[in-house]
Amino acid sequence: MHKGIFIIVILMTIFIGFSAYPGTVQNLGKWEKGELLLENYSFEEGLAAWTLEDGKCCDRGGEYQWEIDNREAQHGDKSLKVIGVIATGTDWHAKITQMDVSMKGGRDYTIIFWARAEEPRVVSINIQLQHDPWTTFHGNGKNFNLTEEWEEFSFTFLAGVDIDKDMWVGLAIAQSDVDFWLDNFRYFEGEPEDDLTLEEPFAVDAEGKLTTQWASVKAEWF
Numbered sequence: 001m002h003k004g005i006f007i008i009v010i011l012m013t014i015f016i017g018f019s020a021y022p023g024t025v026q027n028l029g030k031w032e033k034g035e036l037l038l039e040n041y042s043f044e045e046g047l048a049a050w051t052l053e054d055g056k057c058c059d060r061g062g063e064y065q066w067e068i069d070n071r072e073a074q075h076g077d078k079s080l081k082v083i084g085v086i087a088t089g090t091d092w093h094a095k096i097t098q099m100d101v102s103m104k105g106g107r108d109y110t111i112i113f114w115a116r117a118e119e120p121r122v123v124s125i126n127i128q129l130q131h132d133p134w135t136t137f138h139g140n141g142k143n144f145n146l147t148e149e150w151e152e153f154s155f156t157f158l159a160g161v162d163i164d165k166d167m168w169v170g171l172a173i174a175q176s177d178v179d180f181w182l183d184n185f186r187y188f189e190g191e192p193e194d195d196l197t198l199e200e201p202f203a204v205d206a207e208g209k210l211t212t213q214w215a216s217v218k219a220e221w222f
Contacts, residue, residue, distance in 0.1 A: 031189065033188070033189050033190035033194045034189070034194035034195055035188055035189070036186055036187070036188055036197070037102065037189070038098050038101070038185065038187050039098070041185050041186050041197075042073075042075045042078070042183055042184045042185075043068055043076075043182075043183065044077065046068050046078075047066065047068065049098055050080070050096060051097050051098070051168070051170075052064060052065075052082075053094060053095045053097065055093045055094045060090075060093040060094075060174075061086060061088050061093070062086055062087060062088045062093040063086040063094075064083065064094050064173065064177075065083040066080060066082050067080075067081050067083070068081070069081040073183055074184055075183050075184035076183075078183075079181045079182060079183040080096070080182045080183065081180075082173060082179065082180050082181075084173075084176060084177030085177060086177060087174055088174045089175060090175075091122075091124045091126075091172035091174055091175045092126060092140075092174065093172075094172070094173050095126050095168075095170055095172050095173065096170045096171050096173060097169065097170030098169055098170060099130055099168045100166070101165065102163055102165050102166075102167075103137075103161075103167070104159060104162055104189070105161045105162045106159065108156055108158055108159075108189065108191060109187065109188065110154060110155070110156045110186075110187070110188060110190060110192055110194070111139070111156075111169065111185075111186070112153070112186045112192060112195060113152070113153055113154075113171075113183070113184060113186065114151065114153075114182070114183045114185075115181060115182050115183070116147065116151065116180065116181050117146040117147065117148065117178050117180035117181070118178055118180070119148065119178055120145065120146065120147055120148075121146050121175070121180060122143045122145055122176060123144055123172065123173050123175070124140070124141055124142055124143045124172045124175070125140060125142040125144075125171065126140055126168070126169075126170050126171055126172040127168070127169050129163070129166065129167050130168045131166075137157075137159075137161075137167065138158070139157050141172075142155055146180055150183075156191055169187050184197070
């Protein structure tokens with residue numbers, strides 16, 4: 001087969017393969033350190049991929065609302081504003097999470113996010129199996145003290161078990177009814193210095209992954 005035709009066949013195979021995998025890189029079955037394992041991490045696509053559980057669903061008494069704020073952002077043009085109506089004083093009675101997240105036992109993972117509040121308040125990490133028996137993982141109850149200024153917070157943990165798209169990652173928020181803003185919420189394998197969004201956001205969809213593969217193919221063949 002002529003080399004040029006061979007290359008075209010390879011590229012078409014890559015394109016077809018990756019176009020069949022929407023969503024985050026974890027849907028491809030493997031990932032590299034620093035690759036984002038969450039979608040819509042800076043809320044530029046509105047509320048897509050995120051879930052608000054505010055306690056009304058389960059008779060816990062908490063009540064919260066959320067909206068996209070186009071005037072307040074740490075990253076990009078938008079942020080998530082969480083509006084407190086009724087707090088219960090128990091953090092996990094209300095949560096902001098992203099579902100169907102994975103981790104691999106024996107590897108370090110990091111959560112990093114930016115947040116600020118109307119006045120000082122606390123939020124905490126929530127990493128949990130998303131069905132009965134609702135197993136909680138590392139970091140639950142880890143508090144972060146928000147202030148009126150944007151600040152970056154991070155937490156790194158060593159995964160103890162393999163979870164394949166069967167847990168959620170997010171924040172527990174029912175300690176307080178103070179409004180706050182959330183932006184640039186990332187979750188990835190590695191330490192903070194492995195964060196590939198430090199200079200430029202890393203593509204997490206199939207199209208972005210294809211671009212990465214195309215660059216490597218060109219480097220190898222041309």
